[in-house]
Amino acid sequence: MYVAFFGLAQRPFGLAPCEGAVHWTDPHWHDFERLRLALIDGAPLALVLGDTGTGKTTFLRALLRDDTLTGIFRPAFHANPIGDGPALLRWILSAFGAEAGAAEPDRLLARVETVMAEIRAAGRLPLLAIDEAQGLSTAGLEMLDRVARPGQGAGAAFRLVLSGLPELEPHLEQSHPSFLDLAQDSQVRLQPMTATETADYIRSRIVAAGGEADALFDPEALALIHRHAHGLPRLVNTICDRGLNAAFGADRTCLDGAFLRELLADWQDTAGDGICLFEGPAPSLPPRPKAAPPGARLRPVAQSPPPETAPETAAAGSARPEADRVNKPVSAAASVPEPCPAPARLRPRRTRLLAATTGAALGLAAVFVGSTLIVGGPDDPASPGNTGAPRLATASPFSEGRSEAPLADRLRAAETASAETGAAAEHLTRTRIAAAEARLAETRAELDRLAARRRDAIQETAAAEARRAAARVAADRATADFAQLQDRIAEAELRLDALNGRLSAGGAAPLTGVQATAARPVPKPDPGSGPPPEQRTEQSPEPKLDPAASPLMLDAAPADARVAQRQYRHALASSDPLDIAIAYSRAAVNGQSRAAYYLGQIYEVGDGVERNIDTARHWYRIAATEVVAAQVRLDDLPEGPADPDRATARPLAAHLAGGVIELVWQGSGPFLVELAAEPGPPQARFATALTAARLSLPADLALNWWRIRAGRNAPTDWQRIEPR
Structure with missing residues (x-):
């Protein structure tokens, strides 16, 4: 084998490509x-x-x-x-x-x-x-x-x-x-490969086998291979494989154009009709020899014309152009076998003609001798005219009359048996057809039952999907109602805390139980009865509430679309995570739903602020009215009620302009925003579950300080509000 001789790891031009080395044109x-x-x-x-x-x-x-x-x-x-x-x-x-x-x-x-x-x-x-x-x-x-x-x-x-x-x-x-x-x-x-594709194909097969691309074939040899193989990969493999085998026998490390041309000439049929390698693809090539043993492998052997070949025959074979002998279009029905037997020596044309003539004469003689052994015919009295079958000359010695009767009986018996056999076959065929039709009817009935079951299953599936969708809608509605109820409870707790603070400042007992939700009715005095007895003797003036003991509950200021757009653009252009969170917060409290959605993502992942799922849920709920993705994120967030005892708050920014203040903080609520003219008792409050607020300040109060109270925890330190 030539593999080790050329320094290859495996045979490069087998019928199957090397492992993982399929070459694609x-x-x-x-x-x-x-x-x-x-x-x-x-x-x-x-x-x-x-x-x-x-x-x-x-x-x-x-x-x-x-x-x-x-x-x-x-x-x-x-x-x-x-x-x-x-x-x-x-x-x-x-x-x-x-x-x-x-x-x-x-x-x-x-x-x-x-x-x-x-x-x-x-x-x-x-x-x-x-x-x-x-x-x-x-x-x-x-x-x-x-x-x-x-x-x-x-x-x-x-x-x-x-x-x-x-x-x-x-x-x-x-x-x-x-x-x-x-x-x-x-x-x-x-389609067949072009000349360039053929050269690339050969080089890739050599490299895949562990060799150097241009070490085995020179450019002229590559062109010859493409011309003789017509760009067909299988023929390219056959020429290259047997060419390398011949070069190994000749102790040559490279196949050049001259050596390959000599090999192709040696593989040429002695009659000039084709090459053994290409039997089948070209119309002028000889058919595959039937006597070749399977698995036989070709070794290139030079063929010289036999001595008995006529001069004119040899001249005609040599005068044929090479293009007519080899370079012809490939037939679609041709097949190229892997093993190709060595070309057999063909007899000279005169010898083949003489053999054919002799064989024909011998055949005619055999026919003539055979006909002499058969006698009888249409006009021969020794041959029965109704049977039309020839009879040998050494016929049976029985008379004609005695031999006709048994023959007629046999014919009638054969006809009867044939009729019975045909009837039995017809009956069997009809029985099988009836059985097949019965099976077909059963199959169709089973298919109908399966189709009905399938329709029922589809209807049941559709009904189940409808019930599931309705249950999902009801669950979403219940979740939204529960969230709103939580917000209302938190707001009520904050208001209750504020009311208890005012009552404690006035010396009254704090409200508990039912008193926290329903005030005791006060009886209306009778206009004619005068003041109560305990108040008739001494007239006391009406007490005035201390602003520190009764903080004013502030209202949210209307949204400003210009501020929302300006802060939204500022957040998009900023690279500081905390600055982005503050800008999105100010845009969100001014009605920018997309900013509220992004703020929910920031609190969900903790980007620039402390991660808090409850705060993210509140911002997603604000954005869900206009942003569909916010509702999707709400559905994916884990459910869990807010814990007022674990609430935290940290002020971030305050902006005061035109009697409207915007406050931003971070943490987990519920929150109570407190404002005052000086650090001390708060003079105004605002309850919210969000981490930002836009408030309208009263004109008669100069509120310059603010702080945040988260849940039931202590408030933060007072923060100075710098007007801008």
Whole structure:
């Protein structure tokens, strides 16, 4: 073997490419991608057409090994399909690794459908690739049409990839034109390689085998290989493989153009009719010798004309141009076998003509001698005219009358037996047809029952989906109501705390229990009765409430769209996470829903601020009225009520302009915003569950300080409000 001689790791030009070394030309790669995408997009049928040796099998196997397709499909491969419909079903089951057994067609068909359903239930789609599909019989195509049902799209049992010679297309058009309609956008035709592609192909095979790209063939040799192989990969492999074998025998480390041209001349037939390597592709090449043993390998041996060859014959053979002998178009039906026997020496033309004439004469003589052994005919009295059968000259000595009666009896008996056999066969056929019709009726009834069950299941599924959607809507509504109730409870607790503070400042007992929610009714005094007895003797003036003991409850100021837009743009342009959170907060309290959505994301992940899911939920709820994604995030957030004992707050920013103040802080609520003219008792308050507020300040109070109280915790330190 020449592998070690040329320093290679393996044989570079075998019929199968080296592991992981498939060489793609640009047209072949374009065809591969187009067919791969067509299968991914749901094409039910794909066709791969090409002449012999263009690489259809390699193309097909690379397609079945593609990582993307193997993740979607369960591929199976079948080559050279033969037989009728049941035989094809057995081949399909074997290709998918299932046992077929000897069963009738209906059971085989049911078995195939069961196997395909199991593959789909496993999460993949069956994909059957058939190579040399031009050998499919009409019965095989009908069975494929019956099993695969490619015209039904997603209901097909499996996807099909048919590969074969160009005559596959007219075969399908004649037998099943619907197949061609399905493959209009998923059909490729593999073409021979160009000279440049052939050279690149040879170099890539050498490199994949562990050699240097330009170490074994010079440019002239590469051009000769392309010209003699017509750009067909299989012929290129054959020439290169046997050329390297010949160079190994001649102890040459490189094949140049002169040496390869000499080899091609040695492989030329002695009659000038072709080259043994290319028997079949060109019309003028000789047929494959039938006497060659299988697996025989060619060694290039120079052939010289036999001495008995006529001068004119040799001259005619040598005068033929090389282009007529070798460089001819490749036939579509040609096949190139892997082993090629050495060309046999052909007899001279005169010798072959003499042998043919002698054989014909001997045949005529044999016919003449045989005819002399047979006597009788239409006019011979020794031959019965009603039978028309010849009789030997040494006929039976029985008389004509005695031999006719038994013959007539035998004829009548044969006719009777034939009639009985025909009747029995007809009865058996009718019985089988009746049984098949009964099975068909049962199958149709079962299909009707399955269809009814399927309709019931679909209706039940639709009803369940409707109930599920209604339950989901009710759950969302309940969640929203619960959140609103939590906000109201938090606001009520804050107001209760404020009221208790005022009562404690006035010396009254704090409200507890029912007193916290319902004030005790005060009886109306009678206008004619005068003041109560305990107040008639001494008139006390009405007490005045201390502003520190009764803080004013502030209202939210109207939103300003210009401020919202300005702060939103500022947040988009800023790179400081804390500055972005402050700008989004000011934009959100001014009505910018998208800013509230982004602020919810900031608190959900803790970007620039302390992470707090409850605060993120409140901002998402504000944004959900206009931003759909905010409602999606609300559904994904874990549910959990706010804990007032664990609430925190930290002031971030304050902005005062035109009697309106905007305050921003971070933490987890509920919150109570307190304002005062000087640090001390608060003079005004505002309750909220958000981390920002826009408030309208009273004109008669100069509120220059603010702080935050989170839940039941102590308030933060007083913060100075700087007017801007």
